[in-house]
Amino acid sequence: MTVALHIHDLQLGYDGPRGLHTVVDGFSLALDAGRIGCLLGPSGCGKTTVLRAIAGFEPARAGRIELGDVLLSTPGTHLPPEHRRVGMMFQEYALFPHLTAAQNVGFGLRRQAAVARAARVAEMLALVGLAEAGARFPHELSGGQQQRIALARALAPAPALLLLDEPFSNLDGATRERLTVEVRDILHQAGQTAVLVTHNEREAQVMADRIGTMHNGRLTRW
């Protein structure tokens, strides 16, 4: 098994009135290709900050982030988000309401030829079990269906790594439980390497191959 994501001794923080406020320090993990890793921990412990750094929205203050053999972040090196091959499915990343499900899924494929794009969109809709829903608009889909379209949209450009930040938190309990299992199976079927952030321990246990608990800005178990 090859290591897909390698984070070594990462430090992250925010500039404040009294200098750098360090949020993550001495954070390290290695995640194998095709596996789902989960960061679990209480509110405010730095989970989202780690995901933002992997996606390229926060600079590494120390340490480094590597994806495969590509160096993403280290002090002095910062690959822009659009060059990282990192996909995102965040709670606040709602679907575009004025685009159909198919247009949403094809959004990241605009540079591809129309025929290839349509084929990839159809493949992704089938993967998430919504092959017939391409012409529908988001408001014509249930919450769970919308999240599956959001997953198809994130997977369409074939990211090397998918980041999921509390992706089910807006859903009711029963839908949430069902979707947790469905998304896990879809990711495994696609062979997708992914990092999930949650503070729901049960969700972590159902979804993840590896679980890391964050405490004081670092992983205490992985």
Ligand SMILES: Nc1ncnc2c1ncn2[C@@H]1O[C@H](COP(=O)(O)OP(=O)(O)OP(=O)(O)O)[C@@H](O)[C@H]1O
């Ligand atoms: N843009 C920002 N500027 C300054 N401080 C920030 C910023 N974003 C987050 N923080 C601080 O960094 C710390 C970690 O926040 P983060 O959002 O990473 O936590 P989290 O573990 O994802 O929490 P939650 O589970 O509530 O989403 C918190 O103390 C937060 O107040």
